[in-house]
Amino acid sequence: MKIIKSTILSFVILFIVGQISIAQENVKIKKADFQIEIKEVGFTDAWKEIKEGEKLFTAGMGTYPNALEHYLRANKYNSDCAKLNYKIGVCYLVTDKFYYATEYLEKAYLKDNNVTGDIYYMLARAYHLNLDFDNAIENYKAYYSSFSVKELEKFEVGVDNYIRQCKYGQDLVNKPVRVIINNLGDRVNSEYDDYNPVLHPNQDKLYFTSRRETENKEKRLEADNKYFENVFVSEQAGDLWRKAKMVENKLDSKNNVALLAISPDANKIYLYNGEENGGDIMVSELKNGIWKSPKSISGKLLSKSKETTIAFNPERNEIFIVSNMDGSIGGMDIFYSKLDDKEKWSEPINMGAAINTIYDEEGVYWHPKEDKLYFSSQGHNSMGGFDVFVIERDENGMWSNPVNLGYPINTPNDDIFFKMDETNKYAYYSSVRDIGFGGKDLYKVIFLGEEKELKLSIEDIFLAWNYKSIDNMFYHEPGEIKVDTALFMVGLVTDAKTGDSIQMAKIELIDLEASQVVATGLTDTSGVYKIKIPKKKDFGVEVTAKDYLYFVEMVYLSQKQVVDSKVQANFQLDKIDVGATMVLNNIFFETNKATIKPESTTELERLANLLIENPTIRLEISGHTDNIGSYRANQKLSESRAKSVVEYIVSKGVGSSRLEYKGYSFNQPIADNNTAEGRSQNRRVEFKVLSK
Template identity: 40%
Template sequence: MKLKTVILFLIFGSLLQVVSFSQKFVKVKKKDFKIEDEGFKEAWKHVKKAGRLYKMNKKGAYAEALDDYLTALNYNEDNAALNYLTGICYLKTAEPRKALKYLDNAYFNYSGVVDDILYWLAYAYQYNYKFEEAIENYEDYQESLTPKEYKKLKYKIEKRIEECENGIKLMKNPVRCFVDNLGDGVNTKAPEYSPVFFFKDSVLYFTSRRENTTGGKKDPATRLYYEDVYMSEYSDGKWGEAVQMEYPINTKHNDAVTDISPEGRELCIYRGYKGNGDLYNSQFKGDYWKKPGKMSRIDKNKYRESSVSVTRDSMVLYFISDRKGGQGRQDIWVSYKTQDGRKWQTPQNLGPVVNTKYDEETVEISADGRTLYFSSKGHNSMGGYDVFRTHRNNDGTWTEPENIGYPINTPGDDVFFMLAPDEHFGYYASDREGGYGDKDIYEVVFLGPEKPVLTSKENPNDLIAYFAEPVSETDIEKPVNIKVIQLSTVKGIVTDALSGEPVKATLELVDNATGEVVKVVESYASTGAYSVPLPPGKDYALTAGAPDYFFHSENFVIADTSTHEVIRKDIQLQPMGVGAKIVLNNVFFDTGKATLRPESFPELNRLASLLIKYKNIRVEISGHTDSQGSAAFNQRLSQRRAQSVVDYLLSRGVNLAQLVAVGYGESMPRADNSTAAGRQLNRRVEAKILEK
């Protein structure tokens, strides 16, 4: 993964403000609050303290104020102003659905407590899926306005009513799915968001704002704890307890994960302070992440760019920006690479079909480069950010965005959506009801072919995507036609064949047609997991090796297909003990002959290097055939083939005392000789350790 830089404000910061309509501060009058002497003095201290925090207009401050307001309510639970302020604090923090009780109490005890009480009461109803009641209160609020106020607030109120109407429609046609919280191994009372999966059932990186944040301090811009990056591993059917990553990934300021490369070897993180920051790139070397390096900027004019995604061929870049020329404050923009692959053209707005006058956020392009997932407050959102998808037509235009539906989307914020390659699972962050606190990370499990949406293919690793080269704005007179290359994914887990424990192995992928090494990756030491993106329509050789293990080799073909294929290749490595043996899958002979073909040499070179390294090992090289032809002929052929392998190993410097050639002919079949597939398995050369 080659990452290009963007100027990135705190991603989560754009999601902190629950609504854009400005709430008012209403003063709690002492004469109205006091009902008796006992307990008044202490309760009044909490009211005053909460008021100071409330006026800061920061999410963390609202959470602190809420604790004090709730304490004060224990003294006087009927005070209208106090109930109003408590309700607003709930709307601004982790549990907005609880606001309804307090705003309803405020209105019941004194309907004139503040002139916008009906608006906020309506919003609380909306958050609780009570859309009919919400519409009624929005309309009542609208009627209470003066002509001047109505002109100013008309579009905001109509937008809220439209969201409620959207919610009614979406709930009548729910998506067939389960939405499951990833559990307390990942989620806490603090915000968790920006999930980045190396791949399913392996490793999850995410961002959280917890009390144990590195440095232990709060961001002055939000009064929330600074962001840190965490990691969780999937084991025994659940996500394990998240581990806080250490320096150099986490620092005393904001550190948020934004992407991981398909091979899992590069991590992109946001690093910032007081709302400003940049993207950094860290390389995984050995068993640790190297110190992140700052990347060059996408735009020197310091517009806000966040949530970026690039196609797998690194030719098309999508990103969110508030730059001039958009449809609203935050839009989706696109930039195309020039044909020589060196520069990026001037970014273009994706246009009014996709972008709205409201905010768009958290964009991701699918693996085939044709489906874009994003969150938006516009279109037919039921409130807050909803997740949408749009398809790119052959002429470069985009289809009308489609809301991916309820129960995935809620009246709150639903962001950072990604769809697994097999389309059965999706992952995203949401402040939906039933979580552990603030935003949590959820898994969506789709139920069968009846599902009305979410049928496109997508790569789960590209939430905020990786890049190829530094981006600069360049004036290009003519548009460039971009051919999007569909990549497939080969992934799996490397384990010890005896213990089942994960193994850190080096995997090499070779194009058999050219002999070119196309990818070299390492599996994770902690999980054995690996993932490799590869072009389809090719014949590949895969080799995996690790110290003190026999190497593993095999050949496979990725079909030339228009869909994104995921190919599972779990590998068991044999420890180098007496009796251990492997099949040399990449050793080839012409039919009926014992002459080695040149494409066998890389495999035998690996074996030679292994035997030279471990000079005390004695190995039997055995030849095997199928049952075609006479047994005597097959015996002689297998012996000659085994001897050919031994002779080649000797030519590469292996000691003669380490080698013995044995031909078994057709006497030790691995499969039924009555089928072509079985006969192919039986024609083989094996290496077996005799002494160590």
């Protein structure tokens, strides 16, 4: 197994961290790997593409996008070559089209799970960047376990931090912050890396650093094969930014130059000069309309180490710089220095282990109006690459712990050089996102404040009368209502337990011969109802009320005494309480079967309605038999019948989770099994309220 160590990066550039911090294997694609024996046509051209791609891939990360174009053309000839798929995947990983990487790397692994020694690592990186944290962790672990103990002792593999990042990522993605992140567009961004936005105090110009190709035909940096850094500026025109132009290099440097900050009065600019002392901060002053030659920042801030970004507090008596000078906890750290009485900067002091980590910190920036310092870090609870953090200083001068600005501001890629607006409504920063133009791009973050509810407008015509008036009210009287000769059924509906009257109970009179409701009535506030009876004969009556079990019974009006055109019938209802039971008298089955007879429909519909109108109740439907036959056979039959009832009710739209069914065989008789009538009563289905 080949160990891959971190590449030591150049010290001459402001910012260089690739999306892959551990260099990938440059596995060579051989003809034998690529050529398909029976497919001569197209091979020659495809092989040329492979060779060209290999050249660009070997040159370094800066030309991976170019290598990718060749690899993709070769892939049309043979899309099953494991090594080619691996390389396409790796190329995609370093572009902002990183979401394509997974597909190719998975295919490479599928075709040859030993395609390279770092295939698990690359897969893990692809999953990690695409927020698939579970798969990323699994593959990081697989990569880690592919090393022997000796190898692990000798080299630092460094996936532990990635695994931690994945776990932090899972938390952060689950609690997204409310922002909109807009790409600044192709007038500002390029297909190359663009980063470090610096807004002019007048807010009308945006300076930034870019590694795009320029007319000067700069060389590429050896470390990553990308073009050198240059400063660009774009001017604001309304809501848009004009086409960015390169700012002339006033330092006359052959190395990288970046603009770091502009003083609030716009009379000083702070520059990064990659040529000085491995990278130093310089300052240029505007005097009489002319920018003076940049000078190294004064006094004790000078070091032989690399200093990159810089920030001042609003009073401009404190300075915060990022450096790897002596005293660094690890890599680049944030240091601060104070202006003494003689207007000299004091010895820089490391901000401490609560802020700096063993990983890099970068992109320090002070809020224009508040005691807040923004910076990016690969440590703390970063979800990958650099994440943006904020610390706040209280009135006693104590710094808070760093707070991750959260997803989607931060991503598993590098999110850095964050510059918050004084209103806390906007920020500019650099990120790698799938809406980019290539590499790192500049983005504007819009902070949305708290969640707001959108207002739908729904309108109804509530009254049918208002939609289309009823036909002429005067000459379409039904005519059959003859109040003078009518007979009424009157009575009281009460709670069976308490005797309290029930208002708004509905009484339906059912003509059993015609199978239809012939009259309905509601109780008033005293629980009294009055229904006009079309004819003095026997009717079925159904009484329903909210929160009560329904009641169904025959009313033998033919046998009742008529007093003053009225017959009396009172009803008592049981409240829906847990444990309340009711026998479903009108459910009929075929003999010795669980098949429900059609005449059971009304009762079943009634039961379904009870469940629909009381949407929180849960019922147990139980089947019971008489004692004819074996217990086991009766148990099976009683359970099947209960199940049939449940299935019917569920078919009416009632959730199955609201119903349980049980068969009790002949264990729970309600009448004497020694008589035919008793046995008939014992053969029944009933329900019990389980919860409400």
